[in-house]
Amino acid sequence: xxxxxxxxxxxxxxxxxxxxxxxxxxxxxxxxxxxxxxxxxxxxxxxxxxxxxxxxxxxxxxxxxxxxxxxxxxxxxxxxxxxxxxxxxxxxxxxxxxxxxxxxxxxxxxxxxxxxxxxxxxxxxxxxxxxxxxxxxxxxxxxxxxxxxxxxxxxxxxxxxxxxxxxxxxxxxxxxxxxxxxxxxxxxxxxxxxxxxxxxxxxxxxxxxxxxxxxxxxxxxxxxxxxxxxxxxxxxxxxxxxxxxxxxxxxxxxxxxxxxxxxxxxxxxxxxxxxxxxxxxxxxxxxxxxxxxxxxxxxxxxxxxxxxxxxxxxxxxxxxxxxxxxxxxxxxxxxxx
Numbered sequence: 219x220x221x222x223x224x225x226x227x228x229x230x231x232x233x234x235x236x237x238x239x240x241x242x243x244x245x246x247x248x249x250x251x252x253x254x255x256x257x258x259x260x261x262x263x264x265x266x267x268x269x270x271x272x273x274x275x276x277x278x279x280x281x282x283x284x285x286x287x288x289x290x291x292x293x294x295x296x297x298x299x300x301x302x303x304x305x306x307x308x309x310x311x312x313x314x315x316x317x318x319x320x321x322x323x324x325x326x327x328x329x330x331x332x333x334x335x336x337x338x339x340x341x342x343x344x345x346x347x348x349x350x351x352x353x354x355x356x357x358x359x360x361x362x363x364x365x366x367x368x369x370x371x372x373x374x375x376x377x378x379x380x381x382x383x384x385x386x387x388x389x390x391x392x393x394x395x396x397x398x399x400x401x402x403x404x405x406x407x408x409x410x411x412x413x414x415x416x417x418x419x420x421x422x423x424x425x426x427x428x429x430x431x432x433x434x435x436x437x438x439x440x441x442x443x444x445x446x447x448x449x450x451x452x453x454x455x456x457x458x459x460x461x462x463x464x465x466x467x468x469x470x471x472x473x474x475x476x477x478x479x480x481x482x483x484x485x486x487x488x489x490x491x492x493x494x495x496x497x498x499x500x501x502x503x504x505x506x507x508x509x510x511x512x513x514x515x516x517x518x519x520x521x522x523x524x525x526x527x528x529x530x531x532x533x534x535x536x537x538x539x540x541x542x543x544x545x546x547x548x549x550x551x552x553x554x555x
Contacts, residue, residue: 219549270321277415285535288421297347306342322419373412380404407439434529441522447472474511481509
């Protein structure tokens with residue numbers, strides 16, 4: 219379902235993203251590393267053409283632009299910007315989490331070392347702003363372009379705040395659910411909220427309308443991250459492209475883990491060990507199951523999902539894009555990867 223909804227936009231989006239990424243200064247292997255995270259090439263610069271990820275964020279932005287009466291072509295620079303920014307965050311996230319695979323392939327730092335991966339992430343961050351700057355060439359009014367720039371810049375700060383909290387939680391024995399929600403508001407939900415808000419801004423040139431879409435995106439993003447947390451422990455590694463052990467070994471304080479730690483002394487004791495073996499990971503999952511952590515997390519996920527749906531109704535999207543938004547939202551919470 220997600221692929222079907224996104225398919226209408228992918229050709230134009232991919233072309234815009236390649237245009238931006240290919241505009242980077244040329245240097246041996248540097249440009250290969252820039253293209254690799256998007257699934258365009260393999261590590262030897264051979265054509266790969268299996269896009270990594272589902273392009274959910276730019277698809278959401280383009281749907282919101284159309285749902286308020288705009289032309290999605292006008293919003294392509296912003297859509298390219300959010301997807302490039304998202305990939306910047308993943309490159310750096312993989313370094314910080316010691317993740318060796320992403321989408322079933324070696325991560326950038328595993329192939330080219332940490333220093334090169336940090337540099338590539340920095341370049342992608344710059345290219346995201348390069349993409350956003352081309353809004354002025356798409357006929358977007360200067361005031362709207364400036365507002366999008368403000369939203370985008372603040373979102374970048376929220377991403378880093380959320381990532382800081384996520385890493386700091388790994389060293390804390392106890393983290394409240396409120397603190398967890400604050401973290402994912404920054405790390406995950408802020409960018410999804412920005413997609414909905416910028417799409418509506420570009421499509422309608424109206425800040426009040428855009429705020430309704432921003433609320434929808436924020437609650438959607440929180441529910442989306444909780445769903446990912448569940449898949450990170452109980453998802454099929456073949457489908458997710460990421461080991462379920464990674465989040466447990468790194469002591470990630472995801473919502474299921476927070477609940478499990480509050481309910482199980484055995485799990486708390488296990489999490490105090492300096493290093494996890496494969497057997498420890500298996501035992502941690504068993505204890506989470508015993509505590510009902512998956513059910514608890516799904517109940518919270520549903521709460522935010524239902525609020526997102528209420529926000530979407532308040533935003534009053536129109537036309538075929540409105541149906542696309544409904545379909546995308548529903549599909550995000552039925553996915554297995």
